[in-house]
Amino acid sequence: xxxxxxxxxxxxxxLNPATAKCVSCAEKIGGDIEIAVFAENGxxxxxxxxxxxxxxxxxxxxxxKFAHALACVIAPEAVALAQNGYSHVLGPSSTFGKxxxxxxxxxxxVNQVSDIMSVQGSHxxxxxxxxxxxxxxxxxxxxxxxxxxxxxASWAAxxxxxxxxxxxxxxxxxxxxxxxxxxxxxxxxxxxxxxxTANVVISGGRxxxxxxxxxxxxxxxxxxxxxxxxxxAAVDAGYVPNELQVGQTGKIIxxxxxxxxGISGAIxxxxxxxxxxxxxxxxxxxxxxxxxxADIGLVGDLFQIIPELEASI
Amino acid sequence: MKILxxxxxxxxxxxxxxxxxxxSNVDLDGVKMSINPFDEIAIEEALRIKERGEAEEVxxxxxxxxxxxxxxxxxxAMGADRAIQVSCDEALQPLSVAKIAVKLAQQEEPGxxxxxxxxxxxxxxxxxxxxxxxxxxxxxxxxxxxxxxxGKATVTREVDAGLETIEVDLPAVVSTDLRLxxxxxxxxxxxxKAKRKPLAKIPLADxxxxxxxxxxxxxxxxxxxxxxxIMVDDAKGLVQELKNRGLL
Numbered sequence: 403x404x405x406x407x408x409x410x411x412x413x414x415x416x417l418n419p420a421t422a423k424c425v426s427c428a429e430k431i432g433g434d435i436e437i438a439v440f441a442e443n444g445x446x447x448x449x450x451x452x453x454x455x456x457x458x459x460x461x462x463x464x465x466x467k468f469a470h471a472l473a474c475v476i477a478p479e480a481v482a483l484a485q486n487g488y489s490h491v492l493g494p495s496s497t498f499g500k501x502x503x504x505x506x507x508x509x510x511x512v513n514q515v516s517d518i519m520s521v522q523g524s525h526x527x528x529x530x531x532x533x534x535x536x537x538x539x540x541x542x543x544x545x546x547x548x549x550x551x552x553x554x555a556s557w558a559a560x561x562x563x564x565x566x567x568x569x570x571x572x573x574x575x576x577x578x579x580x581x582x583x584x585x586x587x588x589x590x591x592x593x594x595x596x597x598x599t600a601n602v603v604i605s606g607g608r609x610x611x612x613x614x615x616x617x618x619x620x621x622x623x624x625x626x627x628x629x630x631x632x633x634x635a636a637v638d639a640g641y642v643p644n645e646l647q648v649g650q651t652g653k654i655i656x657x658x659x660x661x662x663x664g665i666s667g668a669i670x671x672x673x674x675x676x677x678x679x680x681x682x683x684x685x686x687x688x689x690x691x692x693x694x695x696a697d698i699g700l701v702g703d704l705f706q707i708i709p710e711l712e713a714s715i
Numbered sequence: 716m717k718i719l720x721x722x723x724x725x726x727x728x729x730x731x732x733x734x735x736x737x738x739s740n741v742d743l744d745g746v747k748m749s750i751n752p753f754d755e756i757a758i759e760e761a762l763r764i765k766e767r768g769e770a771e772e773v774x775x776x777x778x779x780x781x782x783x784x785x786x787x788x789x790x791x792a793m794g795a796d797r798a799i800q801v802s803c804d805e806a807l808q809p810l811s812v813a814k815i816a817v818k819l820a821q822q823e824e825p826g827x828x829x830x831x832x833x834x835x836x837x838x839x840x841x842x843x844x845x846x847x848x849x850x851x852x853x854x855x856x857x858x859x860x861x862x863x864x865x866g867k868a869t870v871t872r873e874v875d876a877g878l879e880t881i882e883v884d885l886p887a888v889v890s891t892d893l894r895l896x897x898x899x900x901x902x903x904x905x906x907x908k909a910k911r912k913p914l915a916k917i918p919l920a921d922x923x924x925x926x927x928x929x930x931x932x933x934x935x936x937x938x939x940x941x942x943x944x945i946m947v948d949d950a951k952g953l954v955q956e957l958k959n960r961g962l963l
Contacts, residue, residue: 497874501856504844513808513930516839531838532732536741539933581884582853589877645877697944710950
């Protein structure tokens with residue numbers, strides 16, 4: 403039977419919902435599911451992880467060196483832990499997981515299965531390649547640890563259970579290599595819902611024309627309690643910060659409702675939204691490729707339509 | 716200081732890739748091949764560092780059959796000083812690529828290794844991280860800004876929460892994100908000049924590493940398609956439609 407270790411993503415106090423999505427993937431693999439929390443003081447995060455249904459144990463490893471998630475610090479610890487009979491090590495396909503899990507895989511001398519979309523067996527998975535233009539069935543060898551990242555847009559978060567799993571405390575075993583230092587983080591747009599987990603996302607494209615004009619997107623988003631996203635063109639043009647980029651090289655999201663205003667629908671953008679529930683597109687150009695995938699389309703001027711929407715919602 | 720840049724020959728990013736009808740692979744017959752776009756950014760960054768006087772030599776390396784010499788020549792035309800082809804006809808998975816990269820780093824002793832965060836064919840996003848782990852050196856992935864001083868690199872990284880800055884000791888491995896720079900265009904005289912720049916060919920066997928292609932691909936399928944939906948005439952119609960669907 404499989405024994406699965408999930409590396410928790412968190413910000414020091416809050417467990418990232420991506421972790422519960424990894425639990426859903428692990429349940430499909432089947433077996434014992436345990437979560438490792440590497441933190442400076444991980445008590446709060448460990449308690450949240452222990453609430454997730456299907457988790458049998460949480461291992462809380464506290465150390466000052468985990469104050470910031472540095473791959474070179476966490477990877478050797480995860481590897482040491484993984485050697486206690488785990489068949490699988492999973493993490494989310496977020497920038498946290500993408501930074502860390504390949505290090506874990508390399509130190510265990512295996513290739514990583516990136517971006518699991520679905521599970522066919524304990525060692526058989528589907529994942530996207532070529533920007534999602536092809537889906538492959540890939541098999542990892544039996545007898546070697548499976549190290550994988552979970553494509554969060556493909557999985558619903560596992561719900562909380564009735565009773566909490568046991569929390570065990572462990573201790574760090576590897577020395578901090580000392581060659582990597584955290585300096586700081588800037589960004590994160592305050593009170594709005596997180597782009598990756600929001601139920602509703604309002605995105606704007608190059609047609610917005612300027613950073614100032616993006617205000618109408620923010621206003622509509624506030625009205626709908628939605629997160630704000632953007633196309634690569636809008637980010638490259640400097641209208642919004644990079645963390646709002648939706649697409650193959652930005653964030654891959656699966657909200658219930660996705661609004662694309664003035665986004666033409668380049669393949670790399672569509673890759674980021676194809677798991678959305680309902681896609682609504684507004685564009686001046688009736689031939690824009692976004693209309694090929696939109697559930698509801700409207701040809702028109704976004705500067706006229708957005709205020710009308712705002713007034714009538 | 717030397718900078719080692721690793722590049723991959725991949726299908727050009729403008730090509731719409733399709734799965735073959737029999738599901739045996741994707742159809743790459745006769746399509747245009749290019750330097751992986753993230754790797755092109757890696758070359759550009761290395762050249763800018765050299766042009767600022769912070770590095771003496773830019774070495775570009777690729778793993779593959781002789782066809783990848785085309786991409787190495789392009790990198791030389793952009794301004795790289797010399798090229799290394801690790802000759803190998805088999806498609807390698809990231810762990811093997813990382814092991815080869817470590818061997819090259821041990822031979823060349825660069826102060827900095829730069830490569831793309833992912834190749835746009837396999838979309839694995841693994842090689843830089845694996846290389847750093849196996850080399851025992853720092854990594855700075857998804858870089859959108861890179862500054863060197865006093866044997867250290869200060870790197871701004873594009874992460875989900877925004878922009879994170881870390882400081883790493885050199886030598887280090889940096890993987891590039893899209894906004895690090897905009898690669899230069901190659902001019903014709905440079906292409907002619909590049910033909911005379913050194914390109915060394917090393918057989919993979921000479922590097923004495925174990926090849927770990929331990930993932931096997933069973934089949935390829937096209938992605939599920941979304942259907943084209945309905946069109947509405949105006950904002951009022953849109954709101955009505957969203958209400959009908961219980962979304963508002």
